Amino acid sequence: MNAHLSQKNLQEMHALIRTAVDGDKDALAQLIASIKDKVFNLALRMLVDHQQAEDITQDILIKIMTNLSSFRFESKFETWVYRVAANYLMTSNKARRAELHLSFETFKTDLESDLELPSEEYTSRMDYQVLLNELRISCTMAMLLCLKPKARLVYILGEIFELDHAQSSDILACSPATYRKQLQRARTEVVEFTQQSCGLVNKQALCHCSKKLRGTCKRGCVNPSNLRFTSNEQIDFIEVEKRLSHTTDTLKTLLSQRSIQAFESPASLSHILKHTLEQAKSYYQQSLN
Incomplete structure (x- = not known):
């Protein structure tokens, strides 16, 4: 039954793609709606x-629209979408300019600065747990910036998105064996750093979110009036802390990364794409000529 439904879904997706390629803007809008959150994440x-991610997501989705006719139905559409996105993120000048070129050494130094025990007045704030969660998510995500872009991409596809090795290697245009080696290297770097420096994973680490929060708020890295990552969809700080305390050491790093739920693409992106879709027919005429 599941195989039958999967085949049916595949046929429906292929039919939607062909209709979109033929210039049907409604089909194209439906297709883009089905992938925009994946690309944004x-x-x-x-x-x-967030702003850089939204800007680059827009570029990638336009690239997908203008090159949709090159999809040959030889792989999953999702795989092709990720391949286009990965190639853009690795090669475009815009993505390269967005790179911060962090290292685990500099990130560790930053984590271990501005540490102070929170006062009772601070911990009694109504938004204290929310701010801790904002810090947890932003720090956990920023940690991956210490990986080289290719290693970061490998880690995200395999450890966070949980794509299988065959699909990931197809996205990255390498052999499964090469992908496995790259993933293992990236995983080792992230695990070693997290186990040494993250107080949520290792209670003996110098940096704990409660000690780091006030300093990051002072520097504007966490802004109580403009939360970038925390929402009702995200697991709260106390729950993550509880889950980690019941997790074996070897899996704590993985759990801390996967405890960040997928994000919805911003409403502003949908607004921009709506205007872009109005021009879709002319895009397709150019790409097909």
Whole structure:
């Protein structure tokens, strides 16, 4: 039954793609709606900055629209979408300019600065737990910026998105064996750093969110009036802390990364794409000529 439904879904997706390629704007809008969150989450995980991720997601989706006729139905559409997105994130000048070129050494130094025990007045704030969660999410995501872009992409696809090795290697145009080696190297770097420096994973680490919060708020890295990552969809700080305390050491790093739920693409992106879709027919005429 599941195989039958899967085949049916595949046929429906292929029919939708062909209709979109023929210039049907409604089909194209439906197709883009089905992938925009995936592309945005990949861009956000790669860049962390919301505005940059939104900007680059727009570029990637336009690239997908203008090159849709090149999809040959030889792989999953999702795989092709991720391949287009990954290539853009790795090669475009805009994505390269967005790189912060962090290292685990500099990130560790930053984590261990501005530490102070929170006062009772601070911990009694109504938004204290919300701010802790904002810090947890932003720090956990920013940690991956210490990986080189290719290693970061490998880690995101395999450990966070949980794509299988065959699909990930197809996205990255390498052999499954090469992908496995790259993933293992990236995983080792992230695990070693997290186990040494993250207080949620290792109680003996110097940096704990409660000690780091006040300093990051003072520097504007966490802004109580403009939360970038915390929402009702995200697991709260106390729950993550509880889950980690009941998790074996070898899995704590993975759990801390996967405890960040997928994000919805911003409403502003949908507004921009709506205007872009109005021009879709002319895009397709150009790409097909």
